[in-house]
Amino acid sequence: MSVDATGEKILVTAALPYANGPLHLGHLAGAYIPADVYVRYQRQKGADVLFICGSDEHGVPITIRADREGVTPQEIVDRYHAVMADSFRRMAIHFDNYSRTSLPLHHRISQEFFLNLHRKGFIREEMVRQFYCAPCRRFLPDRYIEGECPLCHEAGARGDQCEACGRWLEPELLIAPKCKVCGASPELRSTRHWYFALSRFQESLERWQASKPEWKSNVREFCSGWFKEGLTDRPITRDIDWGVPVPLPGAEGKVLYVWFDAPIGYISSSVEWAEKQGQPERWRDYWMDPATRLVHFIGKDNIVFHAIVWPAALMAHGDYVLPAQIPANEFLNIEGRKISTSRNWAIWVDDYLEVFPPDPLRYYFEVNAPENKDADFTWKDFQARNNGDLADVLGNLVNRCLSFIEKHFEARVPPAGTLQPADRELLDAVGRAPAAIGAALDQFQVRRAVTELMDLARAGNKYFNDAAPWAELKKDRERCATILNTTLQLQLALSALMEPFMPQSAEKLRLMLGRPASLVGEPWGGIGGRTLADGQPLGPREILFHKIEDPIIAEQAAKLGT
RNA sequence: GGCGACGUAGCUCAGUUGGUUAGAGCGUGGGAUUCAUAACCCCAAGGUCGGUGGUUCAAUUCCACCCGUCGCUACCA
Numbered sequence: 001m002s003v004d005a006t007g008e009k010i011l012v013t014a015a016l017p018y019a020n021g022p023l024h025l026g027h028l029a030g031a032y033i034p035a036d037v038y039v040r041y042q043r044q045k046g047a048d049v050l051f052i053c054g055s056d057e058h059g060v061p062i063t064i065r066a067d068r069e070g071v072t073p074q075e076i077v078d079r080y081h082a083v084m085a086d087s088f089r090r091m092a093i094h095f096d097n098y099s100r101t102s103l104p105l106h107h108r109i110s111q112e113f114f115l116n117l118h119r120k121g122f123i124r125e126e127m128v129r130q131f132y133c134a135p136c137r138r139f140l141p142d143r144y145i146e147g148e149c150p151l152c153h154e155a156g157a158r159g160d161q162c163e164a165c166g167r168w169l170e171p172e173l174l175i176a177p178k179c180k181v182c183g184a185s186p187e188l189r190s191t192r193h194w195y196f197a198l199s200r201f202q203e204s205l206e207r208w209q210a211s212k213p214e215w216k217s218n219v220r221e222f223c224s225g226w227f228k229e230g231l232t233d234r235p236i237t238r239d240i241d242w243g244v245p246v247p248l249p250g251a252e253g254k255v256l257y258v259w260f261d262a263p264i265g266y267i268s269s270s271v272e273w274a275e276k277q278g279q280p281e282r283w284r285d286y287w288m289d290p291a292t293r294l295v296h297f298i299g300k301d302n303i304v305f306h307a308i309v310w311p312a313a314l315m316a317h318g319d320y321v322l323p324a325q326i327p328a329n330e331f332l333n334i335e336g337r338k339i340s341t342s343r344n345w346a347i348w349v350d351d352y353l354e355v356f357p358p359d360p361l362r363y364y365f366e367v368n369a370p371e372n373k374d375a376d377f378t379w380k381d382f383q384a385r386n387n388g389d390l391a392d393v394l395g396n397l398v399n400r401c402l403s404f405i406e407k408h409f410e411a412r413v414p415p416a417g418t419l420q421p422a423d424r425e426l427l428d429a430v431g432r433a434p435a436a437i438g439a440a441l442d443q444f445q446v447r448r449a450v451t452e453l454m455d456l457a458r459a460g461n462k463y464f465n466d467a468a469p470w471a472e473l474k475k476d477r478e479r480c481a482t483i484l485n486t487t488l489q490l491q492l493a494l495s496a497l498m499e500p501f502m503p504q505s506a507e508k509l510r511l512m513l514g515r516p517a518s519l520v521g522e523p524w525g526g527i528g529g530r531t532l533a534d535g536q537p538l539g540p541r542e543i544l545f546h547k548i549e550d551p552i553i554a555e556q557a558a559k560l561g562t
Numbered sequence: 563g564g565c566g567a568c569g570u571a572g573c574u575c576a577g578u579u580g581g582u583u584a585g586a587g588c589g590u591g592g593g594a595u596u597c598a599u600a601a602c603c604c605c606a607a608g609g610u611c612g613g614u615g616g617u618u619c620a621a622u623u624c625c626a627c628c629c630g631u632c633g634c635u636a637c638c639a
Contacts, residue, residue, distance in 0.1 A: 257637085339639080340638085375574095392599075395599065397601095398598095400598030403597070447575090448576085464602075
């Protein structure tokens with residue numbers, strides 16, 4: 001069975017990371033690793049993929065951080081945009097374009113989007129009362145207001161929710177409200193905002209989602225809860241000066257709500273990509289072609305926006321495709337505790353990369369992905385996965401075979417000779433792997449897919465062990481050559497199958513096998529073709545995955561929570 | 563409070579559209595081997611499938627309730 005695609009067009013996005021801090025492991029596990037694996041696989045399969053991302057650079061938290069540090073919001077986002085882009089690059093997560101929402105291009109496109117909806121009557125004005133902090137000179141988002149809970153009378157309740165009793169609050173209900181930033185008492189002021197008519201899309205959204213039974217249950221169930229409660233119109237503007245200005249007369253000081261403009265960033269990033277290609281209209285081939293499969297990779301915190309608000313906005317706009325899939329992952333905990341950047345209970349990607357190569361972490365999040373429930377990262381487990389799976393099973397399979405060939409067959413591919421049943425059995429397993437791994441990846445089951453990959457490496461070790469080429473060498477050199485050749489063909493297949501999961505190591509393995517680093521022209525469907533020719537020289541041998549020693553792990557673990 | 567998820571071997575997890583002995587990897591114990599990053603390969607021990615009740619010829623699987631863990635509840639990925 002061929003697993004080659006017929007040039008399917010796929011537009012893949014990964015959630016825009018918020019530019020008020022560096023990238024941490026939770027970001028990677030939830031959205032970016034799964035997205036990159038999916039994209040690499042689809043490309044190998046022959047699909048036409050555009051992979052889009054960028055920094056989300058607006059919103060109140062960034063302005064607050066800027067105030068605290070005495071710099072401009074632009075300086076904050078410039079800093080973290082650069083840090084995050086570098087982290088992605090070094091993790092081998094390769095977007096076709098990594099944009100940023102503070103670009104004039106994005107502002108223009110967001111404003112056009114807003115005006116489009118406004119023209120069509122999906123946006124209305126409303127006066128509302130909100131807390132304003134005079135010393136800070138800004139309206140306060142609900143969570144930046146603290147006070148006594150009107151229900152349980154515990155101090156420190158936030159404007160949106162009381163931590164103590166868990167009740168959902170309205171900020172006006174708080175007793176003795178205080179600005180969380182400066183401690184002053186805010187005043188209620190009237191202010192004008194624009195509301196998106198989300199309620200009018202409930203029926204279309206429900207009908208649309210009913211046609212997506214293949215969506216993950218976490219997304220479907222999350223939405224059905226929202227539908228049951230009934231969708232209400234949502235304000236999509238805010239009173240700050242950092243963001244996309246509302247493009248209407250008399251709207252000075254108003255910007256688009258960051259959650260409204262962020263997904264539009266997928267479009268503007270695509271436009272920027274097309275411009276960089278010198279084909280400025282090319283983005284339309286994806287966004288405006290009904291044949292495009294739009295796939296949004298996100299964390300579970302983003303489900304409502306990507307599965308309800310954003311599709312409704314797209315329906316309202318009318319020119320663009322709707323999401324075909326929204327693979328939302330759950331969260332990642334660190335050593336059993338929820339990630340908390342303020343308590344430094346987090347592991348930063350740039351810190352990780354100071355010490356380790358990207359692939360062991362990619363593998364860890366592939367085999368331990370938070371697909372169905374929250375996953376836990378522990379350094380000990382990371383070490384075990386690296387040493388036990390990557391070094392011992394996969395890496396050592398390569399090393400034991402290649403070093404044997406170096407010693408006894410002059411580092412050239414030994415002749416294939418005549419296959420015996422054991423050889424055919426292994427090659428059959430190789431032949432089945434692309435379809436099995438592909439089927440899992442087509443359903444966004446990275447965990448299952450990468451497990452299949454490791455199972456193939458395990459089968460290789462068993463084969464090598466049972467065939468015992470070191471014993472055959474003394475009895476039957478031709479038989480020994482066949483065994484080594486078969487094991488090499490397996491490794492060639494492994495190097496191609498590894499590409500979506502561990503691209504750097506896949507390349508390293510190909511070079512060791514005497515192949516070009518690039519996989520171009522080697523489709524997924526061609527994997528397992530025994531294309532290593534007899535006598536072809538092998539490349540220089542090196543250790544594919546190094547073991548990680550205990551002290552290194554202890555050192556990393558000690559950094560947490562400090 | 564509402565909604566939802568999860569609870570299967572010491573650990574991390576599969577699985578069961580209800581049906582003979584419930585699976586994998588790791589860890590542990592034993593064995594074999596020496597090509598290899600003291601790796602690999604084989605074998606074994608280990609589970610009343612969170613609890614109680616119900617439906618059924620039959621429940622780990624379906625239903626109800628309970629317990630435990632966690633998440634979301636419109637600016638924490």
